[in-house]
Amino acid sequence: METSVSGLAIAAVLFLQFSVNSSCSATRSLPSRSTNIEYIKTTCYNTTLYPKLCYHTLAIYASTIETDPKLLASTALNVSLRNTYSTSRLMKRVSKLPVLEPRVVAAMLDCTEEVGDSVYELQRSMEEMGHAGGSTFSKAMSDVETWVSAALTDDDTCLDGFTEEVMDKKVAAIIKRHIQRTARLTSNALALVNRYASTQASLP
Numbered sequence: 572m573e574t575s576v577s578g579l580a581i582a583a584v585l586f587l588q589f590s591v592n593s594s595c596s597a598t599r600s601l602p603s604r605s606t607n608i609e610y611i612k613t614t615c616y617n618t619t620l621y622p623k624l625c626y627h628t629l630a631i632y633a634s635t636i637e638t639d640p641k642l643l644a645s646t647a648l649n650v651s652l653r654n655t656y657s658t659s660r661l662m663k664r665v666s667k668l669p670v671l672e673p674r675v676v677a678a679m680l681d682c683t684e685e686v687g688d689s690v691y692e693l694q695r696s697m698e699e700m701g702h703a704g705g706s707t708f709s710k711a712m713s714d715v716e717t718w719v720s721a722a723l724t725d726d727d728t729c730l731d732g733f734t735e736e737v738m739d740k741k742v743a744a745i746i747k748r749h750i751q752r753t754a755r756l757t758s759n760a761l762a763l764v765n766r767y768a769s770t771q772a773s774l775p
């Protein structure tokens with residue numbers, strides 16, 4: 572009985588989160604120019620581990636990104652940051668539900684802390700990306716790569732440590748999917764940052 576009540580409460584929070592996210596991404600859809608769209612598609616498919624997710628989350632920014640590898644990378648970072656932030660808020664809200672048992676709360680809080688670190692690291696990487704230019708370009712990009720890698724490691728640590736046995740299986744599965752999506756977006760952003768850093772470095 573207790574599990575199903577907490578399951579329902581969590582499902583309600585998750586549902587709200589999902590509706591907010593999907594109404595957000597549904598507001599803009601069709602491309603302005605097909606070359607920009609094509610650029611994003613090809614680069615996602617050539618560069619990232621989760622190309623479909625890359626393409627679907629970035630194509631809506633085609634008119635901003637155009638065919639600029641820096642804007643593609645920084646937009647991917649921004650998308651990853653906002654998604655990580657919303658996952659972090661979701662986890663915090665779920666951990667506060669009064670129906671949860673203490674050991675479940677403890678497990679959730681560990682993970683919440685890691686996702687919170689990931690938010691910070693992605694913020695730092697975006698700041699560094701803003702500074703990247705001129706003679707300090709390589710140094711700045713290497714810092715960006717370090718921050719994004721750290722964020723990805725934190726997401727993965729959270730996923731690895733996520734102990735399904737302490738939670739309602741369905742709820743655990745839903746939360747896991749959220750974190751997994753976050754980690755994939757971050758992995759994609761890292762690939763696009765690496766690509767941008769290496770293409771710039773090889774210019775004369």
Ligand SMILES: *[C@@H]1O[C@H](CO)[C@@H](O)[C@H](O)[C@H]1NC(C)=O
Binds near residue numbers: 613614617
């Ligand atoms: C993607 O890869 C294909 C084949 O390897 C290549 O022809 C194309 O130029 C690449 N496109 C981008 C945007 O990197």
Ligand SMILES: *[C@@H]1O[C@H](CO)[C@@H](O)[C@H](O)[C@H]1NC(C)=O
Binds near residue numbers: 697
């Ligand atoms: C990140 O995204 C938000 C929301 O779309 C936007 O307001 C902000 O300007 C973006 N930041 C950068 C650095 O692209």
